[in-house]
Amino acid sequence: MSAKAIPVDDMPAPQSADRRIAVAAHEIRTPLGGILALADLLLAEDLSEGARGHANALKAAAEHLFGLSTSLLGGAVPTAPKALDVDLFLARVSPPLAARAAVKGLAFRAVRAPGAPDRVLADEAALRQIVDNLADNALRATESGSVELAIERVSGDAETVTLRIALRDTGPGVGPRPELLFAPFAQGDGAQGAAGLGLAVVADLARGMGGEAQAFDRPSGGAEVAVTLRLGALDVRAANGPIRVLVAEDNAINQRVVGTLLEHFGHGFDVVENGAAAVAAVGGGDYDLVLMDAVMPTLDGLAATRAIRAMEGPVGAIRIVGLTARAFDEDIAAFLEAGADAVVTKPISVAELWRAIDVGERQATG
Structure with a gap:
């Protein structure tokens, strides 16, 4: 993977390169939209747990590529940093990378090193782009052995963490001039088919987050390519313990999915199968948060939300997060107008649900 630069005279003019990238990004978006639609259709089927995991990983990878193509077209706007669970982030980014490694017969693992924080404030899409480009470089260059993704703590204080x-x-290592790996239109040996842009993007993103990109040969052989990033710190003591969640959901598969995630987050929960039962349960005053499905028998989620908001006292102000497969703007707006504090669309994104739970947890323990 020793770096080599394309001679300046052979490099396309910037406008020509930008044009080619924009055209390619535009053409990529159409089939990706089809893949996303097919993934949604798959997730609507009665799948085994293993198959559902594969379909979710497929959709997550396609969503990331769709966002990246939008970014290349100039349409993406960096998102504000939000609370990010590092273990959950690794769980989301790892399956597609592990699958690529398996195709080449490589071992793959992802680790959060001892001392690395549980949570940080970060732009998850930017972090995903960094990881995917770093991993693409490693997987292209490595023909045998292994690839490892590691997140480590360098330093930190009460407000920031590096x-x-x-x-x-x-693989073969980075060669005598590793800095060239981060130059646009430079490729490492064995990077056939690559445009030489991925690591340049990584370097730009790292600089934007107060860090830098690095590359060097490992003493044991192979390469290590990395970034340092200065991110916002989150004091995990701000959330001192589990909260109690009421899940109002009539679909057995969705009950299982939400319940598994809540168990992973460390929260207790009860499940009811209709809006009337949800209203009655909230009236008991034992919950900190309600996850309310939109379409249920007896009383739908919007009507149940309005009924809860009409209650007197603290129970009427309980945090309610709507769950809906109807992702149109007007459907989400209707849920919010009914009194929901936030809405998470189905198929449920772990990141979106985590953010909803995280806010509820901080409200309950603050």
Whole structure:
């Protein structure tokens, strides 16, 4: 993977390169939209747990590529940093990378090193772009052995934390001039088919987050390509313990999905199968948060939300997060107008649900 630069005279003019990238990004978006639609259709089927996991990983990878193509067209806007669970982030980014490694017969693992924080404030889409480009570089260069993704803590204080995201491989190494890996239109040996832009994007993103990109040969062989990033720190003591969640959902598969996630988050929960039962349960005053499905028998989620908001005292102000497969703007707006504090669309995104739970947890323990 020793770096080599394309001679200046052979490099396309910037406008020509930008034009080619924009055209390619535009053409990529159409089939990706089809893949996303097919993934949604798959997730609507009665799948085994393993198949559902594969379909979710497929959709997550396609969503990321769709966002990246939008970014290349100039239409994406960086998102504000939000609370990000590092373990959940690794759980989301790892399956597609592990699958690519398996195709080449490589071992793959992702680790949060001892001392690395549980949570940070970060732009998750930017972090995903960094990881995917670093991993793409490592997987292209490595023909045998292994690839490892590691997130490590470098330093930190009460307000910020410096993290290091590293990809370690057993490929040929970076060569005598590793800095060229981060130059646009430079490629490492064995990077056939690559445009030489991925690591340049990584370097730009790292600089935008107060860090830098690094590359060097490992003493044991292979390469390590990494970034340091200065991110917002989150004091995990702000959330001192589990909260009690009421899940109003009539679909057995969705009950299982939400319940599994809540167990992973460390929260207790009860399940009811219709809006009337949800209203009655909230009246008991034992819950900190309600996850309310939109379409249920007896009383739908919007009507149940309005009924809860009409209650007197603290129970009427309980945090309610709507769950809906109807992702049109007017459907989400109707849920919010009914009194929901937030709405998470189906298929449920772990990141979106985590943010909803995280806010509820901080309200309950603050």
